[in-house]
Amino acid sequence: MLPVIIIPAYQPELVLIDIVKKLCENSEQKIIVINDGSSIDKNNIFIELAKTSNVDVLRHAENLGKGRALRTGFNHFLLNYAHDCLGVVTADADGQHIPEDILKLSESLIKHPHELNIGIRDFKGKIPFRSKFGNGFTRLFFRFIVGIKLSDTQSGLRAIPKFFIEEMLEVTTSGYDFELDMLMRAARRRIKIIEIPIHTIYLDKNKASHFNPLADSLKIYFVFVRFTTVSILSALLDFVLFTICYYLTKKVFASIIFARVLSCIFNFIFGKRVTFRSGGKMFPESIRFAILAISLVLISYGLITSMVNFLGMNVYVSKVISECTLFFMSFAAQRVFVFRSSR
Secondary structure (H helix, E strand, O other): OOOEEEEEEOOOOOHHHHHHHHHHHHOOOOEEEEEEOOOHHHHHHHHHHHOOOOEEEEEEOOOOOHHHHHHHHHHHHHHHOHHHOOEEEEOOOOOOOOHHHHHHHHHHHHHOOOOEEEEEOOOOOOOOHHHHHHHHHHHHHHHHHHOOOOOOOOOOOEEEEHHHHHHHOOOOOOOOHHHHHHHHHHHHOOOOEEEEEOOOOOHHHHOOOOOOOOHHHHHHHHHHHHHHHHHHHHHHHHHHHHHHHHHHHOOHHHHHHHHHHHHHHHHHHHHHHHHOOOOOOHHHHHHHHHHHHHHHHHHHHHHHHHHHHOOOOOHHHHHHHHHHHHHHHHHHHHHHHHOOOOO
16 A cells, blocks of 8 residues: 555635645555644635545644644554554655655655655745744754754755654644654654655745744754753752762762753753653663663763863863763754653
8 A cells, every 4th residue: 555645724725625635646655634733714625636536635623722722633654554654754744845846755754664755945045034044043043953964954845754753643743743743752762764756836925835934943942941040950969969079078079960960860860851851761762871871971981080180171161061072962962862752
């Protein structure tokens, strides 16, 4: 069975009908359209779509967000089509993704059934500022935090293998940040990401898109803001405890261990409940966090002793430099390795 096409739709225009009909003309693929709480005046569009034999139209009573709509489509796929299908292709409803490109991603999944396939735009020519800003900012953020270079982190045209779909149902984010979490989880699972060039299309300056460059970008990066706040408090606690212990013992390693154990307990509790708001089980997350904490202690010790012994730096200055270095490493590791879900 060919990959199932999933299209989340909120307040769609008539172009959605044209896209679906062209897909039906050129392919026998199943199509799942999710009405994500659109207003009553859009009902005629979904009624028209439902008349097509290979189209399933699902409905949310209210707007729950793109991420939630995708999860509804994923769940419907797993219940009805997963037994003999490689996976799904997700596409946007605003006309940015033409049928030819949607089918191209479908073909790519058939060739690469164990990879995450993403349709990438080149962002050349007259691109709406909000689209260029949002994608550029997210692309830099993703590369800086995760260490993976992607050309288009916000592309909604993706071919997702079946084994990865079930895990994505665990993700609690419901808006556009869901798609960033998908990339984060793929990085953590070491799933190869294949980039497929597609057309760059913006109809009427992309007015049909419901992506808000300010609000949705803040939502995507708000996890990092929470992490920064908790990390600063944790670092201050660690530094105070380290200072007290070193003043009393003059032993670097013992002072690091004492300060790090207590600050890590603080960091884990607030990281799980406040920063990442994880819904994962306490025990496996605490084990992964402990592994990370031990690794960071060893790295911190190596950095501090190297700066003190080989560069002749003050131990307290070395400690500050060490903490700054480990800050971003810790965020990336917690996001993709320790905590199962965030919102």
